[in-house]
Amino acid sequence: MAPVWLLTTAIFAPLVCGLVSLIVPRRIIGLRVAIALAGPMVAIWLIGSHIATHGTGSIPPAVEWMPTVKLELALNPDKLGLFFALLVACIGLLIVLYARAYFGPDRDSLYRFYPTLLLFMTAMLGVALSDNFMLMLLFWEMTSISSFLLIGWERDDPAAVKKAMQAFVTTAMGGLAMMGGLILLGAHTGQWTYSGLLEQGVHGDGLTTTAFVLIFIGAMAKSAQFPLHFWLPGAMAAPTPVSAYLHSATMVKAGVYLTGRLWPILAAAVPLWPKLIIPIGAITMVYGAYIALRKEDLKQIFAYTTVSQLGLLICMYGLSAYNFVAHHATGSGAEHIGAHGEHGAEGLAAALGQPNLIWDVTQILNHAFYKAPLFILAGAIGHVASRQLPELRGFFWRDRTSRIMTTVLLAAAFALAAFPGTLSFTAKEFFFYQIYHGYEATHSAWFWPLFAAGIATGMFNVAIFTRLFTTLTARPEIHTHVHEAAHGHGNGNGHAHTGHAHAHDGHSHETGLWPAFLWIPGAVIVAFQFICGLVPGAYELLFGWLEPSKYYFEHFPMIPSFSTPPVYMSLACVVLGMGLGLSPVLRKIYADPFDHLYPGFYTGVTKKLGPWAFGLVQRGHAGFYVGAVTLGIFALFAWAVSFHPELIRWPTGAVLEPVGDLLPGYLIVTIVAVATVLMPIVKDRAARVLVLGTAGFSVTAVYYLYQAPDLALTQISIEIVSLILFLLVLSLLPDRKVGKPIYVPIRLLIAAAIGIASFWLTLTSSVGHQPTMPYTTREGVNLANLGEYFLRNSYHSQDTLEVEPEQVYGGVVDRGVAHRTGYGTPGSSHEDAPETRGDPSVTLHKGGGGANVVNVILVDFRGFDTMGEITVLGLAAMGVWTLLRRHPRKGNHQASQPNKSVERNDPSEDPEDDRELVTEGSPT
Amino acid sequence: MTVLTAILVGLIFACSAYMMLGRELKGVCMGVFLLGHGANLAILASSRSPVGLIPPVLDGSALSRYVDPLPQALILTAIVIGFAVQAFLLTLLVLTWRRQETLELSELAEEQSH
Incomplete structure (x- = not known):
């Protein structure tokens, strides 16, 4: 199979499996899970076979789709794209298993859940592998839609539906800005693919900068950057498998991914890049970590740390660009990062020998490796007990399951705090080193706040770990005994507590192997943190081949050494964080003030601006109109x-x-x-x-x-x-x-x-005034006289198809056409026929094929308009029918109707006419 | 023919505007329906004077002998959609009468404000 079709199959395999699972009867859960598992497995297998045969650098030839809107099936399976696709598919595989355990034997939920989840998986794979802007946009919006469906999972819960709308409106508005940016970029440069743009290079002019800002707004909305971060904590209304998958590991990374995609293209060409991205990322990073510390609901805590980590990732892209430009301030070639390398950053870095590129795959992977387990375990613990931290005091000592869950959760939190021995530590060191490196290169005073932000973020994360640890492993007190007595031990009926309506992941429990899958996926994922952190060379062996630009690695071993300044920063984080975590300060719950941003906006638009605008133009007086x-x-x-x-x-x-x-x-x-x-x-x-x-x-x-x-x-x-x-x-x-x-x-x-x-x-x-502008098309038709175009092309039109005149002009009408156009019998008739002025050779091709030009226009040239017209008729008919059915005559009138007993007509009849009215009879 | 049609269009527009400014919904609707004719004729006039021309059904004549087919195609769509609008508007009229028992704009406005 051609690579592009192979990858397309990989993208759509999950969706197809999801749809297939719908035909399985609801009670057969095992088969349903198997089909849902097949989706990501097929995707992984196909992507793997692509890598095996084509490697990670080749760009398959694109397949044309809709050239008029620049849409083509162009895929870009480079390292970043493949990494992202594999991440989505692999974590998706574990989430499918986890969801089975989470929902338990609830057949209706599973029936609905898997197709929606797999739709998202397809969308995300598409985002990861698309090369064409328009194709990527399609998948991008698909992720927004599936996220909306999953956040509003509890359809009867108005709060959840509201949160779903909030997330959708925020990301979709960002998506609109991004669409504008991508179209601007494509129209400005003439390139509609990342690979094409990378090859061509861009100039950092005003239009490119505008396009970049618009695209970045889309990335900000998707990746929950301050001040658009509020939707992500709100999205925690979703079931925990969704939170673990979409809202920590994959979808929210789409903005980061997009930034990474654009990095080799725009980072050095657009001077605004570091100036815009570093502050936004840094603010998001600190703010998210701070709010996270002051939450009590496990999912809220982890949602805000996700916000924080996304900020860090975004900030990192800004820093790399800053460092790159700083290094090249005196050198050459800084203007066009992409112009040199065949495969983007890697090729360029090799060419220039610069150590200032980023290590983004490590960062993204690191975050997925601890954040997905955190969510998975938050759901698991919520499943058997509660998600409120104060209620979980001494949870560790409850029973065997709770001990396992607490251990896995704390292992992941250990990585969250970026302690040595985890991959997270290395990743954080890279980040700190980038700050330090930037400072070293330019000694700009602006780096001091950045140092502070980095240390503060690390400190908050350590504090969060400390508090989780001390709370969960605290020796049981009287309070806890009461709690346990009330709810019973183990996973039997521990979720009966209903104090917090949304804090519980209460679903029917079951026995057997499946409950273990509440924590097994988390344990599997978090294991990578420690394998990569403790075994030298393990990371390089497992994931090193996916890293497009690994130039910090030479500077950093996997274990801490006190020779580099970033380690002192880490040390400060740990000391300060431990102190903060144990201290009583910052313990009160703090509500994020930005939670009011969207409701305020929504109310402002629908309750104030809307009525105001309506009252302005809709005065209700015919005279005004x-x-x-x-x-x-x-x-x-x-x-x-x-x-x-x-x-x-x-x-x-x-x-x-x-x-x-x-x-x-x-x-x-x-x-x-x-x-x-x-x-x-x-x-x-x-x-x-x-x-x-x-x-x-x-x-x-x-x-x-x-x-x-x-x-x-x-x-x-x-x-x-x-x-x-x-x-x-x-x-x-x-x-x-x-x-x-x-x-x-x-x-x-x-x-x-x-x-x-x-x-x-x-x-x-x-009369008289002809348009003076030279409206002409490629065919040389004067559009000022559009009617002439239709007259000429109604039957056939001129093109390069050589035909015998007799073949075309057989029959009565055809002879007429031959005369009309002058084709085939050049010079024989009608010198006023405009076509005879041109090349007399017979060149024909299919036109509308009808002699009645008006009819041909309606059904052929403007066929879609006619379809719209039919739609309008249908809508009007439905409107008439519905209105007359829903608003029958008032009671007193009906009572006096002589023919009230006449039955209503069959609703299937065409309601366009007046039958509905007739059957109602005459008024008094 | 064009000048003649233009005069007719002006007349129709004037009369329908007069009716639409009335105080009773039935008359307003009639004005809207009349306006449709005027609009169609205005588009038709843009195909220039038809005197001496033949319908746009290809029969071998020179291109310059046919009338412009485009306005005709536009109007054909407009006529049909106009009818749909007409049916819908009449339904609204009937419903307004049933629910409010008046078609006077001033009385309707009063009822709305209550």
């Missing part, structure tokens, strides 16, 4: 006149024909005119309908005069139906005489102004 429209038309006309002064002169060639020359025209126009003038004068409702009908039928004749047989036919059929409709509806409406007409002079004045204006607009737009 008519006046506004009239004024608008006049203003537009005046504006047009300022460009084309001839618009206020009587157009040349506009003459009223003598009556004798155009007798039918005058007759018919007179009839329409009389009917029109009678309309406002006639007051009797039946007479009025007849007058309107007269006008309509006479308009049919005008169409006939205008050589429009199709219009005439349509108009006459519609006119008949609408006349019947009117007569029937009229009987349902009152024939009350209108009271004394008010404001007649003003009404007359406005009406006259509108009449004169529309007369003039019709006249000037119809």
